[in-house]
Amino acid sequence: MTxxxxxxxxxxxxxxxxxxxxxxxxxxxIAATALARNIRMLAICDHNSAENAPAVIMAAKAGNTxxxxxxxxxxxxxxxxxxxxxxxxxxxxLQSIVYDHLPGKNDPDVFGPxxxxxxxxxxxxxxxKLLIGASDLPVDRVVDxxxxxxxxxxxxxxxxxxxxxxxxxxxxPDGLRFDALELTCYIRTDEARHRFExxxxxxxxxxxxxxxxxxxxxxxxxxxVERPSLEEIRKALRDEDGRTVIEE
Amino acid sequence: MKxxxxxxQPHLSLRCGGDHIDRDVTGGYAGxxxxxxxxxxxxxxxxxxxxxxxxxxxxxVLKDLAGIILVGGREPAEETLERxxxxxxxxxxxxxxAFETSGRLFTLIGGGA
Numbered sequence: 291m292t293x294x295x296x297x298x299x300x301x302x303x304x305x306x307x308x309x310x311x312x313x314x315x316x317x318x319x320i321a322a323t324a325l326a327r328n329i330r331m332l333a334i335c336d337h338n339s340a341e342n343a344p345a346v347i348m349a350a351k352a353g354n355t356x357x358x359x360x361x362x363x364x365x366x367x368x369x370x371x372x373x374x375x376x377x378x379x380x381x382x383x384l385q386s387i388v389y390d391h392l393p394g395k396n397d398p399d400v401f402g403p404x405x406x407x408x409x410x411x412x413x414x415x416x417x418x419k420l421l422i423g424a425s426d427l428p429v430d431r432v433v434d435x436x437x438x439x440x441x442x443x444x445x446x447x448x449x450x451x452x453x454x455x456x457x458x459x460x461x462x463p464d465g466l467r468f469d470a471l472e473l474t475c476y477i478r479t480d481e482a483r484h485r486f487e488x489x490x491x492x493x494x495x496x497x498x499x500x501x502x503x504x505x506x507x508x509x510x511x512x513x514x515v516e517r518p519s520l521e522e523i524r525k526a527l528r529d530e531d532g533r534t535v536i537e538e
Numbered sequence: 539m540k541x542x543x544x545x546x547q548p549h550l551s552l553r554c555g556g557d558h559i560d561r562d563v564t565g566g567y568a569g570x571x572x573x574x575x576x577x578x579x580x581x582x583x584x585x586x587x588x589x590x591x592x593x594x595x596x597x598x599v600l601k602d603l604a605g606i607i608l609v610g611g612r613e614p615a616e617e618t619l620e621r622x623x624x625x626x627x628x629x630x631x632x633x634x635x636a637f638e639t640s641g642r643l644f645t646l647i648g649g650g651a
Contacts, residue, residue: 428591428615459593459625460572
């Protein structure tokens with residue numbers, strides 16, 4: 291018989307690569323903070339880029355924290371969508387599609403620096419694309435590409451007034467197949483179920499959306515899974531084989 | 539004022555809903571956050587937006603808006619056009635950006651309220 295265990299996961303964490311991310315969000319500090327706060331699983335989702343995911347994965351190995359590579363893609367409607375993968379290769383394939391559809395060049399003085407780091411917190415370089423900007427990919431295409439690459443597509447912070455599928459499109463369109471909807475710490479789950487009519491069709495999850503270390507792991511969901519992996523999280527979101535998202 | 543009078547403006551061109559432009563326009567609303575448009579637009583408004591996603595049709599139906607004007611030369615997505623035809627919602631495209639389009643229509647229609 292399979293043994294299931296509770297895994298607390300924060301599947302939306304930024305690094306110093308995001309222009310709005312604090313410089314202290316370095317791979318080693320993220321790994322150490324997750325360990326100290328008993329967060330056994332992270333997904334690294336910088337704006338429109340996955341370039342710092344490898345460093346955090348490496349930095350977290352010693353502490354046995356599972357780190358999934360991902361991105362927070364901004365669609366042309368300015369909806370933020372998390373694409374979370376098991377393998378780096380898939381995350382980089384999504385990144386390459388997004389980069390081809392992402393206009394503009396970053397101005398570090400205005401938006402902040404976009405630091406690419408290694409697992410020793412050394413600066414490898416600066417990403418010059420305008421990561422804070424919107425791609426020209428329609429949201430349906432973003433979700434389709436994430437699924438085509440085997441990832442999970444989660445609608446970011448649906449209760450926020452900006453960059454959420456609800457703020458931008460009024461409601462979740464028919465046929466947009468998110469694997470889950472993310473809530474911020476500012477809304478209770480029952481309140482969200484009530485306020486967003488169509489949310490009943492989707493699992494709700496909590497992530498920190500941390501841009502600074504203080505926030506990492508502060509708004510999370512617990513998953514009943516066999517082990518911390520993307521496939522197990524997928525099963526939990528679908529309530530398959532006894533796996534589930536534990537309602538608070 | 540009728541929607542067909544609005545549609546005759548030189549910077550506007552009709553994409554669908556030509557059979558439904560005989561309806562009255564009583565005001566206008568501009569916005570790209572559909573949640574805001576749902577909350578604040580009024581029945582009979584023409585709605586100026588940049589969003590081309592098919593949810594704009596649902597919002598126009600829900601709020602009984604007179605029609606949708608896409609600004610800055612943006613074209614409706616294919617499924618948006620299909621849905622608009624089905625729901626009998628007129629969509630127009632303005633060659634001008636939002637500010638210029640609003641200014642001209644405000645003068646033409648008046649401020650609504």
